[in-house]
Amino acid sequence: MRRRRTVKFALLYLAAACLSCVFLLPFLWMLRSSFTELSQIFEVPPRWIPHPLRIENYKEALTFVPFPRYFLNTVLIVALCLIGALLTSSLAAFSFARIDWKGRGFWFGLLLSGMMLPGAVTLIPTFVAWQKLGFYNTFVPLIVPSWFGGGAYNIFLLRQFYLGIPRSLDEAAAMDGAGFFRIYRSVIVPLSRPALVVVALFCFLYNWNDFFGPLIYLKDASRFTLALGLQQFQGTYQTEWGLLMAASTVVILPCVIVFLIGQKSFIQGIALTGMKG
Amino acid sequence: MRNNARRNQICGLLFAGPAILGFVLFTLGPMVVSFVYSLTDYSVFKNALHFIGLRNYIRMFSGADPFFYKSLKATFLYVVMAVPCFIAFSFALAMLLNAKIKGVAFFRTVFYLPSIVPVVASAMIWMWMYNPDLGLINSLLKAVGLPTSLWLFSEKMVIPSIVFMGMWSTGGTMVIFLAGLKSIPEHYYEAVEIDGGSGWRKFIHITVPMMTPTIFFNTVMGLIGTFQVFSEPYILTNGGPNDASLFYVFYIWREAFRNSSMGYASALAWVLFVIILIFTVFIFKSSKWVYYEGEGKGA
Amino acid sequence: MFRGGKRFYNESVPDRCSAWHRKQKGRADVNQLRKKAIALIAVVVLTAWMISACGSGGGSGSSASSASESAASSSASGGAGASPSGQPASISVTAWGDPVVQSVFAKTIDQFNESHQGSINAKLQIIPTDYDTKLTTMIAGNETPDVAQMESATLAYPLAEEGKFLDLRPFLEKDPDLKIEDLAPLHGYYSDNGELFGLNSERETFMLFYNVDMFKEAGLDVPPADPDDAWDWDTFVNVAKKLTIDQNGNDATSPNFDPKRIKQYGVDFGKWWGLWGNFVFSNGGDFVSQDGKSFGLSQPEATEALQKLADLINVHHVAPSPTQAKSLPGGVNSLKTKKVAMLLDGQWMNLQFGNAKMNYDIGALPKLKKPVTMVVSGMFTIFKSTRNPDASWQVLKALVNPESASELMVTGNWLPSKRDWYTDPQILQKWTNNAYHPKGFSGVIDSILNHSVPTPTAYVKNFNKIMDLVNPALDKVWLGETTAAEAMNQIEPKVMAVGIGRRDVKM
Numbered sequence A: 001m002r003r004r005r006t007v008k009f010a011l012l013y014l015a016a017a018c019l020s021c022v023f024l025l026p027f028l029w030m031l032r033s034s035f036t037e038l039s040q041i042f043e044v045p046p047r048w049i050p051h052p053l054r055i056e057n058y059k060e061a062l063t064f065v066p067f068p069r070y071f072l073n074t075v076l077i078v079a080l081c082l083i084g085a086l087l088t089s090s091l092a093a094f095s096f097a098r099i100d101w102k103g104r105g106f107w108f109g110l111l112l113s114g115m116m117l118p119g120a121v122t123l124i125p126t127f128v129a130w131q132k133l134g135f136y137n138t139f140v141p142l143i144v145p146s147w148f149g150g151g152a153y154n155i156f157l158l159r160q161f162y163l164g165i166p167r168s169l170d171e172a173a174a175m176d177g178a179g180f181f182r183i184y185r186s187v188i189v190p191l192s193r194p195a196l197v198v199v200a201l202f203c204f205l206y207n208w209n210d211f212f213g214p215l216i217y218l219k220d221a222s223r224f225t226l227a228l229g230l231q232q233f234q235g236t237y238q239t240e241w242g243l244l245m246a247a248s249t250v251v252i253l254p255c256v257i258v259f260l261i262g263q264k265s266f267i268q269g270i271a272l273t274g275m276k277g
Numbered sequence B: 001m002r003n004n005a006r007r008n009q010i011c012g013l014l015f016a017g018p019a020i021l022g023f024v025l026f027t028l029g030p031m032v033v034s035f036v037y038s039l040t041d042y043s044v045f046k047n048a049l050h051f052i053g054l055r056n057y058i059r060m061f062s063g064a065d066p067f068f069y070k071s072l073k074a075t076f077l078y079v080v081m082a083v084p085c086f087i088a089f090s091f092a093l094a095m096l097l098n099a100k101i102k103g104v105a106f107f108r109t110v111f112y113l114p115s116i117v118p119v120v121a122s123a124m125i126w127m128w129m130y131n132p133d134l135g136l137i138n139s140l141l142k143a144v145g146l147p148t149s150l151w152l153f154s155e156k157m158v159i160p161s162i163v164f165m166g167m168w169s170t171g172g173t174m175v176i177f178l179a180g181l182k183s184i185p186e187h188y189y190e191a192v193e194i195d196g197g198s199g200w201r202k203f204i205h206i207t208v209p210m211m212t213p214t215i216f217f218n219t220v221m222g223l224i225g226t227f228q229v230f231s232e233p234y235i236l237t238n239g240g241p242n243d244a245s246l247f248y249v250f251y252i253w254r255e256a257f258r259n260s261s262m263g264y265a266s267a268l269a270w271v272l273f274v275i276i277l278i279f280t281v282f283i284f285k286s287s288k289w290v291y292y293e294g295e296g297k298g299a
Numbered sequence C: 001m002f003r004g005g006k007r008f009y010n011e012s013v014p015d016r017c018s019a020w021h022r023k024q025k026g027r028a029d030v031n032q033l034r035k036k037a038i039a040l041i042a043v044v045v046l047t048a049w050m051i052s053a054c055g056s057g058g059g060s061g062s063s064a065s066s067a068s069e070s071a072a073s074s075s076a077s078g079g080a081g082a083s084p085s086g087q088p089a090s091i092s093v094t095a096w097g098d099p100v101v102q103s104v105f106a107k108t109i110d111q112f113n114e115s116h117q118g119s120i121n122a123k124l125q126i127i128p129t130d131y132d133t134k135l136t137t138m139i140a141g142n143e144t145p146d147v148a149q150m151e152s153a154t155l156a157y158p159l160a161e162e163g164k165f166l167d168l169r170p171f172l173e174k175d176p177d178l179k180i181e182d183l184a185p186l187h188g189y190y191s192d193n194g195e196l197f198g199l200n201s202e203r204e205t206f207m208l209f210y211n212v213d214m215f216k217e218a219g220l221d222v223p224p225a226d227p228d229d230a231w232d233w234d235t236f237v238n239v240a241k242k243l244t245i246d247q248n249g250n251d252a253t254s255p256n257f258d259p260k261r262i263k264q265y266g267v268d269f270g271k272w273w274g275l276w277g278n279f280v281f282s283n284g285g286d287f288v289s290q291d292g293k294s295f296g297l298s299q300p301e302a303t304e305a306l307q308k309l310a311d312l313i314n315v316h317h318v319a320p321s322p323t324q325a326k327s328l329p330g331g332v333n334s335l336k337t338k339k340v341a342m343l344l345d346g347q348w349m350n351l352q353f354g355n356a357k358m359n360y361d362i363g364a365l366p367k368l369k370k371p372v373t374m375v376v377s378g379m380f381t382i383f384k385s386t387r388n389p390d391a392s393w394q395v396l397k398a399l400v401n402p403e404s405a406s407e408l409m410v411t412g413n414w415l416p417s418k419r420d421w422y423t424d425p426q427i428l429q430k431w432t433n434n435a436y437h438p439k440g441f442s443g444v445i446d447s448i449l450n451h452s453v454p455t456p457t458a459y460v461k462n463f464n465k466i467m468d469l470v471n472p473a474l475d476k477v478w479l480g481e482t483t484a485a486e487a488m489n490q491i492e493p494k495v496m497a498v499g500i501g502r503r504d505v506k507m
Helices: A002-034 A056-064 A067-098 A104-116 A123-132 A140-147 A152-163 A167-175 A180-191 A193-209 A212-217 A226-231 A241-262 A264-268 B002-037 B055-061 B068-098 B104-116 B119-130 B136-143 B158-167 B171-182 B186-194 B199-227 B231-237 B248-258 B262-285 C002-010 C013-077 C099-115 C131-140 C156-161 C169-174 C212-218 C233-242 C273-282 C300-314 C331-336 C349-356 C389-400 C406-410 C425-432 C441-450 C463-478 C484-498
Strands: C089-096 C120-127 C147-150 C188-190 C196-199 C203-211 C262-269 C340-346 C360-363 C373-377 C379-382 C452-454
Touching (some): A002 B068, A002 B104, A002 B119, A056 A241, A067 A104, A067 A140, A067 A193, A067 A226, A104 B002, A104 B262, A123 A212, A123 B002, A123 C131, A140 A193, A140 A212, A140 B002, A152 A193, A152 B171, A152 B199, A180 A193, A193 A226, A193 A241, A193 A264, A193 B104, A193 B171, A212 A226, A241 A264, A241 B119, B002 B262, B055 B262, B068 B104, B068 B171, B068 B199, B068 B248, B104 B171, B119 B136, B158 B231, B186 B199, B199 B262, B231 B248, C089 C131, C089 C389, C099 C120, C120 C131, C156 C196, C156 C379, C203 C212, C203 C331, C203 C441, C233 C262, C233 C300, C273 C300, C273 C340, C273 C373, C300 C484, C331 C340, C340 C349, C360 C441, C373 C441, C441 C452
Parallel strands (some): C089 C120, C089 C147, C262 C340, C373 C452
Antiparallel strands (some): C147 C379, C188 C196, C196 C379, C203 C360, C203 C373
16 A cells, blocks of 8 residues: 555656656746847757856846836736735625526626626727727826726636535524624634635735736826836837847746745635534 | 524625626726727717617627628637637646645646746747747647647648647636645545545545535636637737637627727627626526535535 | 614614614615716716816817918018017927937037027927827817927828828928929929928938948948849749858759758848839839729739739748748848848848848848839927917928938938938038948939829828728738738738828829
8 A cells, every 4th residue: 555655646746847848848948048149149959058157137127127116017907906806706606606696697697797808809998998088108007997897707617616516514604693794704704715825816916917908098108007118128029039038037036935835824724623425 | 584684684795885886887898888899880989879770789699790690600619629628728737736746836836837927928839839840839749740830820620629738827816726736635535544544535535525516616617718819819819820710709809999890899898798698697597516615515 | 883783772762763764864865866966966066077078179279270370471571480479489290219310419419509698499209109199189189289290100191181281282382492493303292282291301212232242251242332233033033042042052044942941041021012012113002093093903013023022932932931020130130140142121121230240231122013112201390379480490400401410321221311412522521431331322312302102191192091901911912822812812802992092192
């Protein structure tokens, strides 16, 4: 038995290690290019250890655009979006999963259908409306939608999770006189922690790396976000690849950290003590 | 009972209120406007809307547009290949990462990395790997004597190449599967062990049924997402070779912003909308296989 | 639920029934009201959307007409930049985000603002990516800039056709510093009715780059720089063959040559219209016939040129497998690492070649029937909706002036827009006497002045839509799956369906 276990673990490790090589490639290429001179970056086959090692890429990249400014802007937007999305999407998902009300299916379906129309054709009307309301060149169009449901994706995701939580828990709470909000707060939210962490993670990553929203809705370069700042290294005909890779490495570092922290919460899972299966 | 129905109605609407309001304000409005555009020859630069009725739609379906059917076919092929591959691969990865081996946190991050790395960096790597003369993949194949391919430059292989590439960026789907796996109570597995069941039994009788809501979610989302694939044609192939990867949303974007035909692009978008809707409704309706622990019935 | 249940059992039945009925009716009323309210809100919101989205079109229309009136009056009076209120005229400028060029533009604008303090304040807005999309949304949302960089193949002509740009000819006529004659040939873009709506600040043309050492080692004569002495096609192919070597050391002229195991290629070239267009023109062809009525690329002059290029890959094996226009940037590297001997590409490559510090030089493109090169360029335009046409003109003039962007000329990034930069030996010294402009560059000067033709984007109607049909067809030609003639003939009916036309312009 012991032997089978170790063999199994060894195989798992092997599989994970092999796969890791491929998964790491884009990141490694990015890292190595961030230390490489522009003329050497695209040598094929790639030279994995850059020679000479160009640390100046980082200095130049971080001074080419006002990164501290962009960082603050990004943190502001991401934080507000995160809170708004978590709150409103979990409430909405609870409503769709746990409360029986007329029109529930209709509205859920309608919400979902919003994801089926490519954004390219709704861009103009959306932009024009925000501009007419006077919010062009502000963060409002980037933050407010998160406070109104935060996207059908999150709502659908959480709904699926909530549907997997046994109703008997709700009923037990109701028996103790809990209203919907109490059930939501004390029963559903704690039990769906992995899903909430996933939503938070996705929300963070999406908003951190979104350059298109800021591109369309912002005018002053001082209001740009990190993701949009990265685009400034890319020209229509020429790109400062070394600087771009250096800047990209710095920008995605928080994402990696957030992910490392977040994925610890998956480990907990659900502790369902006293539950009969 | 009726007291509760009333209370349910109010609370239901209240909780979902912001989301519904948000939908009406930020999504429904622009959707309706884009539908109106689809009945015009609007180009954004023109000063007034000029209604042409269903002419855009007729142009599409009658074959007057040389790209419409080609684009639909390419997109369908992609969806049919991508969805099962992505789901299976990310599920397998999640299972792998669910194991209690040391350093699993490291592997989880590594597997998720391609989803965080800027698309441009990933694109460069894959362009190198797929390079017909000097790329990694062909070099490896040549070394073991297997036939090589032009990959992204081959009409036949470009879509499978893009699907294969996409598999490595399914970190998001994998994470959702992982969260789902983590939600399965331990004692379910223990129960099977006590009954003398093996790993396979556990998988079939516990893991898969308990994961059906997640599989369902990822399938629906996968469908909606893959139908709207955009960055690969945009960054890598420009729709080629010979329009073999002229995926639909890339085509819409091209018509809307490069060829300044917003009206026609809107009509194209609405056709896609209907297609995705049909597929999604079909999946929902046939989802009796989804087992919800909390409900005891299908979606 | 259980609590409600307890209450249920305590009440008497008749009471409950009537209470229930009353509640039902009450609920029905409330439901009705609620439904009506929702419907009302929905209608209001939707109407608001419709008005806002559709009204914007009408709005910009009216502002355009009023702007053109004020433009007419102020250009007649030749007024200075400042608006009547005495505040400096605020001019917004959009440009795309080429990183090297960005800082040059920023400097130009800063210097301009300094020298025009108090009267004009220009604000530069770099759009880092998706320029066309962002500009389209800005125009739709009434946030149109005053001066804008424009891509000739995409937005420029649709906008020009809607009369969104100011005609720049009156400005040039009245301007004391800049006249049309001062500009290098192919100086800008004209609309269907002959209005000059865009002036280019830079232009590009095409040439042959080669690794000098590889030619020396092979003992071959280097390509001539003077376009009048340009190689004819057969000479060119022969040289390329001698420079294409397989793993066993045989070159492509040898009977033992193995095309499957090539380690060095004689030539590489881009597959976009900018490159192959040169050869179509060189062979006496065109994208559109002279009378504007038929498809030029399916004519023998054009298909011959295309086929000759494709044969370099598939018949003579002197050029590597097709790579797309958006492929790995690697032209310079392939020359530096001696994988390729010659590169047919655009002038801007001088920047990379210069930076790579390698022994390279420039030759004239091989000719088919006559030596011809194409000039392509972007442009700057002034939108009619500007409130300060004269101030806008001053800004545009500054951006177009090669003096302000001289470092871009020096580093081989751009070619200047003024004629004397090509003809005056003193000025030529200034920007061409450096590592970015090797000996052969003199041929480029000659080419621009005497052998250049305008980019097809300037006069071919529906250029973009036609290219959407041509490019995929050409994919198969580069792969050797069809001949150029077959491919072009196959798409000809579709091209005619899109609409063929020619703008009669003299640049």
